[in-house]
Amino acid sequence: MTDQKCNSVHLLREASPYIHKHRGKTFVVAFPGEVVEQALFPQLIQDIATISALGSRIVIVHGTRSQINKRLEIVGRKSRFHHNIRVTEPGDIPLIQEAIGYLRITIENLLSHALNQPNLPNNSIGVSSGNYITAQPLGIIDGVDYGYTGKIRRIAHPFIAQQLDNKNIVLMSPIGYSPSGEVYNLDYEHVALSTAKALNADKIIFINDNDAHLPHEITASQIEANATASTFLKKIAKILLDGDIERVHLLNAATDGALLLELYTRDGVGSLISAKQFEHLRAATVEDISGILDLIHPLESIGTLIKRSREQLELEINNFHVIVRDQKIIACVALYNTDNPNIAELACLAVNPEYRGGNRGDKLFRHIAQLAHTQGKARLLVLTTQTTDWFRERGFEKGSVNELPTNKKSLYNYQRNSQVLFKKLA
Secondary structure, eight states, X not given: OOHHHHHHHHHHHHHHHHHHHXXXXXXXXXXOHHHHTSTTHHHHHHHHHHHHXXXXXXXXXXXXXXXXXXXXXXXXXXXXXXXXXXXXOGGGHHHHHHHHHHHHHHHHHHHHHHHTOTTSSOOOOOEEEOOOEEEEEOOEETTXXXXXXXXXXXXXXXXXXXXXXXXXXXXXOSEEEOTTSOEEEOOHHHHHHHHHHHHTOSEEEEEESSOTTOOSEEEHHHHHHOTTSOHHHHHHHHHHHHSSOOEEEEEETTSTTHHHHXXXXXXXXXXXXXXXXXEEEEEOOGGGHXXXXXXXXXHHHTTSSOOOOHHHHHHHGGGEEEEEETTEEEEEEEEEEOSSTTEEEEEEEEEOGGGTTSSHHHHHHHHHHHHHHHTTOSEEEEEESSOHHHHHTTTXXXXXXXXXXXXXXXXXXXXXXXXXXXXXXX
């Protein structure tokens, strides 16, 4: 037997348990537009078709940045980015739709050809693409209006799951639609991770055109601390650290068969990026005072929070709880007793802007609500000027100044005109 045949037999034997293990599992496979233009892309599509035919449930998410850039350049329009996110002008939308349509047709064509090869065990697999994403404007950040760049409001995961149940490959494009009929350009990395989260996917695999020399395993925190890490890696690390996704696989598009080798061999060929958030929620101590002041000062300066001096915070530090990440205070909240033994006040809820999006505000709120409940409180009070909707969405109901406990009523600032909200504790 030749060496080549021996290697093939060895690979088949090694792959056998993984074929069984991955059958029925959901994999989200994502790649940027640059990968579509590479010579090995048809082979990648062939490998995806093979994995689907072996019984795995596949969602493909593609990017379009390079194709959009080229179309804008052809018509003499400039690509504008802020924090590596495209600023989408109204006139860009037709060109973006053109780029997405071209890529979608290209990928669907290659998939249809690959899925109908006689050597595949199942030729009944189809390709499904459609309006699976509801989006809204990203808005204005740092004074920059992102225009028709959007963020995801909702993934229509029941419809995606239905297509996967029917043994179809689902193709997702980075575009979303609003209920009012607007079209929004989206970030394909966010589409991939949001879709994976909505589907509770078993694996998320990014196939990139660089970052070929990463270690086999690396944490998002290590990437975040590495000044030489690529923009793509920084983005993935931030999404991991801000969200509920635990890990992603990263493969090099220049490696022929990388997807098959990653899924069906013992050691794989890619890098595993893990969230492993180095943070915890605990009671505050006097050593945390400077960190809390740094956190709440920007919110005090715009009137979201009332001002607290260092002396006042020292006296009240036992009321505070903090989330600490790598020895840095990134969020805080306080719980105060009132003259009414049945009512406690939630106050000074703040999250560092760099770490919003990871449900840390909810985590602090649930912690305080549980703590108040264990103390025998029946209701939770909050006074707010700018976050009424956030608290209303979490079960708070509007009250009046007359309902405030005596000590809170005497200190109520009519100039601030704070909303009085109460929540019953179950």
